[in-house]
Amino acid sequence: MKKLVILLCLVLLGVSFLTIKVNANIIGVTISPNTPGSQTTQGDDTAGKTNTHWILSINFDNNLPTLQNGDTIIITFPTGFNFNSSTVTITTNTIGTTFGTITKSLNVINIPVTGNQTSAGQVVVDITNATNTTKAGNLIAYVKVKRLASFIINFSGTVTVIPDLIHHITITPNPYYTVINDIKNFIAESFDVYGNKRTRVNSIFGWEDKFDWSINPIADPVPGNAIFTTPNSNVDNVTIQTTDWGHIQLKATSTIDNTKFGISDIYIVSQISTPKVDVDPPYAGSVAEYNIRFNLGPNGAVVGGIDYILITFPNDTFIPFSFSYLGVLINGYPVSVTYVSVRTVKIVFPYNLPAGAYVIVTFPITSGITNPSTSGTYTLKVSTSKEPTLVTSYPYTIYYSVISRPKVTVEPNVVDTEASYTIEFKTGSAGNLIKDYDIIAIKFPDDTFIPSTADKSEVTINGVNPKDVTISTGRKIQLKVPVNISNNSNVKIIFTENFGIKNPTEGGDYTLQVATSREPTYVTSYSYKIVESILTDLVVEVNPPVTKVEAEYKINFKTGKHGELSEGDEIYIKFPSYTKLPNDID
Numbered sequence: 092m093k094k095l096v097i098l099l100c101l102v103l104l105g106v107s108f109l110t111i112k113v114n115a116n117i118i119g120v121t122i123s124p125n126t127p128g129s130q131t132t133q134g135d136d137t138a139g140k141t142n143t144h145w146i147l148s149i150n151f152d153n154n155l156p157t158l159q160n161g162d163t164i165i166i167t168f169p170t171g172f173n174f175n176s177s178t179v180t181i182t183t184n185t186i187g188t189t190f191g192t193i194t195k196s197l198n199v200i201n202i203p204v205t206g207n208q209t210s211a212g213q214v215v216v217d218i219t220n221a222t223n224t225t226k227a228g229n230l231i232a233y234v235k236v237k238r239l240a241s242f243i244i245n246f247s248g249t250v251t252v253i254p255d256l257i258h259h260i261t262i263t264p265n266p267y268y269t270v271i272n273d274i275k276n277f278i279a280e281s282f283d284v285y286g287n288k289r290t291r292v293n294s295i296f297g298w299e300d301k302f303d304w305s306i307n308p309i310a311d312p313v314p315g316n317a318i319f320t321t322p323n324s325n326v327d328n329v330t331i332q333t334t335d336w337g338h339i340q341l342k343a344t345s346t347i348d349n350t351k352f353g354i355s356d357i358y359i360v361s362q363i364s365t366p367k368v369d370v371d372p373p374y375a376g377s378v379a380e381y382n383i384r385f386n387l388g389p390n391g392a393v394v395g396g397i398d399y400i401l402i403t404f405p406n407d408t409f410i411p412f413s414f415s416y417l418g419v420l421i422n423g424y425p426v427s428v429t430y431v432s433v434r435t436v437k438i439v440f441p442y443n444l445p446a447g448a449y450v451i452v453t454f455p456i457t458s459g460i461t462n463p464s465t466s467g468t469y470t471l472k473v474s475t476s477k478e479p480t481l482v483t484s485y486p487y488t489i490y491y492s493v494i495s496r497p498k499v500t501v502e503p504n505v506v507d508t509e510a511s512y513t514i515e516f517k518t519g520s521a522g523n524l525i526k527d528y529d530i531i532a533i534k535f536p537d538d539t540f541i542p543s544t545a546d547k548s549e550v551t552i553n554g555v556n557p558k559d560v561t562i563s564t565g566r567k568i569q570l571k572v573p574v575n576i577s578n579n580s581n582v583k584i585i586f587t588e589n590f591g592i593k594n595p596t597e598g599g600d601y602t603l604q605v606a607t608s609r610e611p612t613y614v615t616s617y618s619y620k621i622v623e624s625i626l627t628d629l630v631v632e633v634n635p636p637v638t639k640v641e642a643e644y645k646i647n648f649k650t651g652k653h654g655e656l657s658e659g660d661e662i663y664i665k666f667p668s669y670t671k672l673p674n675d676i677d
Contacts, residue, residue, distance in 0.1 A: 183215035257300060393440045401436070
């Protein structure tokens with residue numbers, strides 16, 4: 092008895108397992124227009140079309156749950172379809188069931204089942220006089236089977252609705268404001284009357300609209316011009332390059348209906364050329380001269396006394412013009428400048444200039460413009476009243492604050508001689524030096540002898556011996572400053588002869604370089620001269636010291652360190668003007 096019960100349970104469990112795995116018996120739904128439309132013709136699948144004819148095929152197998160008397164097949168098309176005036180009939184039924192009276196409401200069709208399904212097969216539903224949704228695309232329709240209060244089958248199929256005929260074309264961007272030599276891509280899109288897109292839809296509908304493009308100069312205000320840089324036939328986008336200022340229209344005409352086209356108005360604005368900026372000196376925090384160079388544009392002719400320039404300086408540039416200032420130059424002609432706002436100044440042209448004219452605006456160093464306080468790359472912006480488009484300048488560089496150019500005095504300045512060196516310079520606008528902390532570094536030129544050890548008592552900075560002196564390779568001496576030195580302050584360094592610096596072994600003009608820990612850019616000094624050995628202690632005695640008489644001249648001098656004379660060497664004496672020399676001297 093126990094064995095029989097166990098076997099029965101196994102059988103029941105097996106049946107239950109098979110029931111769970113059974114699929115719904117609708118295996119496919121196909122929805123097709125009776126007469127398909129195309130890119131150029133309307134059909135039963137065209138968006139928004141009325142009196143359309145659709146054929147819906149439902150394929151059944153004989154797996155459970157099969158249709159039973161009392162079930163309802165509910166067909167739901169996408170929102171926007173309307174079957175209220177439609178005739179809906181079943182033209183094919185091979186599944187052995189029967190159906191009752193079909194009802195419909197808007198986009199829903201209800202088909203009552205009045206007999207049990209007896210086999211696999213197909214049911215074809217024919218729908219005429221339908222109104223399509225205005226939305227195009229691959230849309231979803233649902234076929235459900237309702238039994239009592241539950242849906243026992245839920246299947247979906249695709250309804251492809253194509254866009255209606257081409258209605259309008261748009262080009263993006265439109266309008267477009269640009270300048271000469273700009274390169275820009277434009278895209279055309281076509282739509283039906285309902286706003287369904289007809290371009291770039293080939294993957295959905297198997298077709299898409301293309302266009303032939305043209306460029307048309309427009310006389311308002313003046314005709315401009317441009318060229319195509321990509322193919323302009325049978326394409327949905329093009330790239331153009333503007334070549335002349337003015338107004339043009341870019342036109343995209345449908346390749347399937349030349350009465351349909353789109354237009355983009357392109358305004359090629361006349362503007363000045365890109366300004367070039369020169370700053371002298373180009374150091375952070377320094378008062379500087381600014382020269383700003385540019386050319387007026389093709390429609391940029393200006394009237395003196397009326398038209399003006401606007402220049403906007405970058406952040407952290409100090410503009411001192413709180414009132415009208417006379418001292419700025421346009422092409423060398425003095426003009427008045429007024430401060431507008433936010434580092435923007437206004438300068439009126441002093442005389443007429445034609446289109447394309449060269450302009451240089453000079454702000455002398457005396458005008459007081461101060462460079463930004465930090466180093467970096469900067470730009471400013473320029474426009475004119477005739478060409479108001481702000482044009483950003485080429486970048487210009489502001490460097491760290493630097494010391495002034497050093498002046499060097501060498502005594503004696505004779506080759507291969509130990510000498511005292513006096514080096515004078517001025518710290519920059521951000522060059523303050525802190526006592527016993529900051530460093531002054533000096534690089535001496537080739538062939539200058541620098542001792543390997545340093546005696547700090549033989550060097551002074553502003554009269555005070557430095558706390559530390561370091562000598563390194565490359566003839567470099569570093570001095571730790573013994574006093575505080577402010578921004579824009581004089582610095583005087585003296586190396587005595589006893590320090591041991593020896594002049595180069597050949598005469599000529601030399602320079603050295605100086606930097607500080609606060610202003611680390613090395614600045615090359617003014618040149619100083621090192622000469623060959625020279626005579627000293629030159630004394631001339633004339634007896635008698637009376638004019639217009641013969642006299643005895645005694646000339647005494649001391650040869651220099653390298654002035655040793657040998658037999659056969661010559662001594663040259665140049666007498667002053669009006670001294671009469673004999674033909675022979677014994």
